Amino acid sequence: MRLSGLSLLGLASYALATDNTSLPPNEIRQVTPYAVKKPPLTTPWTNKVGTNPWPEYPRPQLKRSAWKNLNGIWQYQNAADLDALASPPFGQPLAHEVLVPSCLESGLSGIQANHTLYSWFTTRFTIPESFDDQNVLLHFGAVDYEATVFVNGQKAGFHRGGYFHFEVDITELVDVDDENELLVFVHDPTDDGDHVIPIGKQRLIPAHIFYTPCSGIWQSVWVEAAPANHITRLDLDGNMDGDVTVTVHSATDEGAPVKVKVYDGDKEVGSAEGTSDESFQFRVDNVQRWSPNAPKLYNVTVTMDDDEVHSYTGFRTISKSMRSGVLRPQLNGDFIFMFGTLDQGYWPDGLYTPPNQDAMVYDLKFLKGLGMNMVRKHIKVEPALFYRACDELGLLVFQDMPSPRPLQTQKDAHGVTRDILPNEEQQEEFVRQLELLVNQFKSYPSIVAWVIYNEGWGQITKDYPEFALTDRVKELDPTRLVDSTSGWIDHRAGDFSDNHHYANPQCGTPIYSLPSRPHDSSRIGFQGEFGGLGHNVSIEHSWNVQQSINQINETYELDATLEVWNDRSHLLLTELKDQILKYECSGAVWTQTTDVEGEVNGLMTYDRRLKRVDEQQWKDDIQALYDAAAERAGSTEMKRQL
Structure with a gap:
């Protein structure tokens, strides 16, 4: 082990200008202390976060007793480019205090920056005495997008993939008797240049259905003790x-x-x-x-x-089977009609990072309270504690793989405009990260289906790769269903015939069959997105960014009052009920849980302070869906959900 610690971080401060441009290497300025930056919109939890966020053990399915949380106030500064890796700022204070975990673009980070493509983070930590004679494992819940990790001046590890946990064994690099310096370099290109990486709905320049990006260390960081063979x-x-x-x-x-x-x-x-x-x-x-x-x-x-970990499981079986002539999803051998929301997991104060666990669970309890039994986690991967909460509450999860560069185009050498799609190397990386998604989350009982592609975003149209990807996902996890192409472009891969349409549902019926999303009785009829009804609100409940405000009119439908909005919702849910009774509809996803930035079609506003729903009406309408499904299936399997 290393014999001497570093003690320079509390002395002089290297700093950067607030416009994210670097200072000369030897110019000294005072560190900017941490303070929450005022975001365009707050939540009831914004001022409750404090400086010791997310104290809970971050990985509930592989939990050790000897651990130490490293969340809290770190230091951060911008870097110019990848060349910064050639001269890491070892032993040097950085420019700004920053809250970890958080997105650098968020108010909660204390930075609220733009275009944070290259960043340095640092903190110091000590090793608890209880770690003696054990290996020291350093864990990151998620860092977006590439992380190069240094401990006490030595490179400790590298990870690529903005949604996934990684571990570094730092036993040989730490000093158990002194403070240790942890330095992390993060490169997050999002949709810059020619990068085609899994980003979901992040964009450097947000536009309506595409949102502010999240860069940096956005999930918990911790160390724990374990034997060498752990x-x-x-x-x-x-x-x-x-x-x-x-x-x-x-x-x-x-x-x-x-x-x-x-x-x-x-x-x-x-x-x-x-x-x-x-x-x-x-x-x-x-x-x-x-x-x-x-x-x-x-x-x-x-x-x-000598290693002991604590975990949990739930006993359930997810399958599919013909019931009364219709292919149905089954839970524990019984047909289950799945209904929930498109859940994007964005927060106005934290962006990708919820303010705290109470805030995160608030959304889930709200959905469960309305009678929903499912969420579609939309092209984002949440912290592990999200899935634990779904396991505890009884919410089924459709888990999306984040899309690469959705709906972006560029001109080729001949001046022809083409969709930006992964090249061979980028597709291989997409597949590697899809495998990470399945392997890291396949033990959570609540997850019932994996979604590979959403609406053709990043979906290569040549040779139909979704067939091989579906086979690979089922090889890694044969216990769940696969929604290979939610929405379109559908070549009949996977377990679901999944339609997206907002003004009215088009679930499991031949009436709306199109070449891009054909009706297919050989797969489960599913309404992967519908609704999307908009209702504008006053500025105190809105994302106060002028560009987003200007784009509100792009919402699928804007209703003048909450009464009209609830009336329209009732009509759409009634139409869905009719399709359940007449056709092959086995589940549906309402768009969406909350507003997000310039989108105003949530069951709640983006700040979670205003519920649009007439709760009793929605409870009754949702129960009517379950009742219709039970009637159509000709059975009494589907018990009342409320």
């Missing part, structure tokens, strides 16, 4: 019959002995022994099945040699 990933699935399938991935991949115990509360109800890095199965008798009506979870403890 558990790196836990694949855990419990089915409706009580069968548990486990793969315990290890740091050395040497086939160590593993013990797994399952608990109902504090009572042990099942156990098994196996070998790491190999899948094995065992059964737990008399399990209570997980469902939206009864989201029962069981605690799990896994031991591999």
Whole structure:
């Protein structure tokens, strides 16, 4: 281990001008202290965040007891380009204090910058005495987009992919008796230049349905102690019959002995022994099945040699089957009509990063309270605690893969305008990150389907890659359904025939069949997006950015009053009910949970202070959907959801 720490960060301060241009290397200025910048809109939680955000253990399905949260006030400064990596600012204070985790473009970060393509972050930390004789693992929940990590002046690791957890073993670099310097260089091109990377709806220049980007360390950072050969990933699935399938991935991949115990509360109800890095199965008798009506979870403890982690599972099976002549999605062997919102996970004060866990769960409880049993997590990946909350509340999740460069064009060498799509190398990176998505999140019981492409965004039209991608996702996770192309362009891949249409639903019916989204009875009829009804609000509930305000009229439909908005919602939900009764509709997604920037079609405003919904009307209309589905299926399987 390193024998000497660094103690220069509290002395003189290197700084940058607030317009993100670099100073000469030796010019000294005072560090700008942290303060929340006033965002274009706040939430009820903006002023409750403080300087010790997200204290919860960040990875609930692989939890260790010896850990230390590194969230809080760090230091940040802009860098000019990738050449900055040649001369890292070791031992130097940076220009600004910044809140970690947060998006640099957000008010909560204290920076609220634009075009933060290259950034330095630094903090100092000590190692708890309880870490003695253990390896020290440094974890990042997510950094957008590329992170180069240095510890005490030495390069420790590199990660690419703005939505995914990564771990660095820093045992040989840290000093257990002194402070340690952590320095992180972040490159986040978003949609700059020729970069075609998974970005979802982020854009350097926001425009209506595309929003302010999120750069930097936007999920929690922590260190924890573990043996040299430790558990790196836990694949855990419990089915409706009580069968548990486990793969315990290890740091050395040497086939160590593993013990797994399952608990109902504090009572042990099942156990098994196996070998790491190999899948094995065992059964737990008399399990209570997980469902939206009864989201029962069981605690799990896994031991591999000297390493012990805590996790959990829910016993459920997701499948599809013909029911009364219609292909239906099934949960635990019963047809389940899935209804929820397009959930984009944006916050006016934190952008990608919710202000705190209470704020994040508030949205989910609101949806559950209306009677919804599902959310479609729209081309964003959330912190792991989001999925834990869905597991606990009983909300099914359709999880999207973030799209690369959606709906952007450029002129080729011949002056012809073409869609920006991944080249071969960029497509390989998209596939690698799709695999990360599935592998990192496939143990959460609430996730029922993976969505590969949304409305053709980043979807290569030559050779139809969605077929091979669907096969790969099912190989990595055979326990779930795959919505290969939500909306269009549909070549009949995957488990869903998924239609998007806003002014009225077009779910599972041949009436609206088009070449780009053909009616297909061989797949599950699904309304992947509909609604989108807009209602403008006063400036105190609006994203106060003039360009966004100017684009509000691009909303699919703007209703003058909340009464009209609720009347129109009732009409659309009634039309959906009729399609459920007559055709092959098995689920639908209303657009959307909240307003986002210039979009004003949420069930709530962007600040979460105003609910548009007539709650009793919506509860009744949603229950009518479940009742219609039960009637159409000719069964009483679908119990009342409210």
